[in-house]
Amino acid sequence: MRIMIVDDNPVNLIIIEKILKSEGYRDCLTASSAYELYKHLGVDSGEPPESDVDLILMDMMMPEIDGLEACRRIKREERLRDIPIIIVTALGDSNKLAEALDAGAMDYVMKPINKVELMARIRSALRLKKEMDWHIERDRKIRNELDLAKQVQRSVLGEPVDNEIIRVSANYYPSFELAGDMYSWYRIDDSRYGVILLDMMGHGISSSLVCMFISSVLKDTITRLIDPELVINELNRYMTQLYSKEHFIHYYFTAIYLVIDTNRKVIEYVNAGHPPGLLLTQGGEALQLDQGSCAVGFFEQIEISKARIEYEDESRIFLFTDGLLEAVEEAGGDLLEELTRARGNDLDRILERILPEEVRKDHHDDMCMVMITAKS
Incomplete structure (x- = not known):
């Protein structure tokens, strides 16, 4: 499982990455801004992604492009919209949290980060991602079989x-x-x-x-x-x-x-x-x-x-x-x-x-x- 951590604060990047690696999630990537995230995923550039990402942990408050806008932009990309996004925020404003979920985030974690809570939410998101991937693959196989059936029917x-x-x-x-x-x-x-x-x-x-x-x-x-x-x-x-x-x-x-x-x-x-x-x-x-x-x-x-x-x-x-x-x-x-x-x-x-x-x-x-x- 490859997890991308996005935060403009270097200390937060180090803390979250250490927590993940201590729990066995050693394939971690970091980005200090939404621009770096976009570049890695190939958003707006037309370039293929540098590597696949299974989960994104993203800070809500970042300069220039905040986590909400970045979340919306990623969800507009058909090839990226199934990547689960967990918003990390110090804001306890329920309206903002609701806005994050409306933007396409699967979940959120409050700062200061509680290790037990963080890992529980990550495991939940990855379980859902695994199920979604299974359904996507099953749908692909069904589509291929339907295409074959359509050709046979037309013949x-x-x-x-x-x-x-x-x-x-x-x-x-x-x-x-x-x-x-x-x-x-x-x-x-x-x-x-x-x-x-x-x-x-x-x-x-x-x-x-x-x-x-x-x-x-x-x-x-x-x-x-x-x-x-x-x-x-x-x-x-x-x-x-x-x-x-x-x-x-x-x-x-x-x-x-x-x-x-x-x-x-x-x-x-x-x-x-x-x-x-x-x-x-x-x-x-x-x-x-x-x-x-x-x-x-x-x-x-x-x-x-x-x-x-x-x-x-x-x-x-x-x-x-x-x-x-x-x-x-x-x-x-x-x-x-x-x-x-x-x-x-x-x-x-x-x-x-x-x-x-x-x-x-x-x-x-x-x-x-x-x-x-x-x-x-």
Whole structure:
């Protein structure tokens, strides 16, 4: 443990240093002013610190820069704010002592210094510092693991498709590091694609883990069963396996899943409690995709109603989560009307016109949109 003693009185420096060394704290540094302390810690200079400090004992009354101002300045530095500071003072003014604590000091010691009291307060401060360091290190490890989980989660999202029969792309604005929205699409055969957009309950680690669980079975479920009724029913079976009887926790998600047959020009879909998708034809017809079932995972058995739509010319389908719908409404717009007027195939530009920049950067829920163009 390295302790820095700051006092403009050389006698006080000697006394405190002797007390510390007699108690086994031999790694002590001294400074006669706040300027020397700043220099050692690299404050204001942009230079790295000369060495790490685990605790600062600082006199309150010093010329030019007193202990209170020095304490405030150190606490403004993110890399230094966790260093515990004990103020040493001869003043018994309770207002001044309260000011020292408000400035960021962890504790204070009165002069003349009582060795027993000083050591007790130092041990208490160092115990707290050790706990803080443990939490900081744990948080760092958690952040690293969350970053890895975020990369894994993003890796399972569908990549854009643009071929002779279909164009599929998505835009995603997660509100958390680990989010609850997921989209995927799979080529079933030469003329058919299965596309799904789902919105998992909640945010963070739990929703991400459930998303990853569902993503692990999606491809097999869609390419094997294909039919929207069968796929949603199978996903419901997987989700009900996660039900915790002990904690009465139901994990669920809303979803819209559709199969596009570009040869027969038919779209079959199930909307499982999700915001209605929008189908736009070249002839100007707009159809909402709102037929299906309740959310997936609520009940062991659910009633599912599949819808079937035939189209003739090139058609576009917009799928989106409730976070995007609510964000547009809060900005004073109507998402369905905006999408009906949308032109072009650049989803980024479409969303830039629909969503103000401040909403895209600062939003409380995940926002996701998938655009599908079934080519003629």
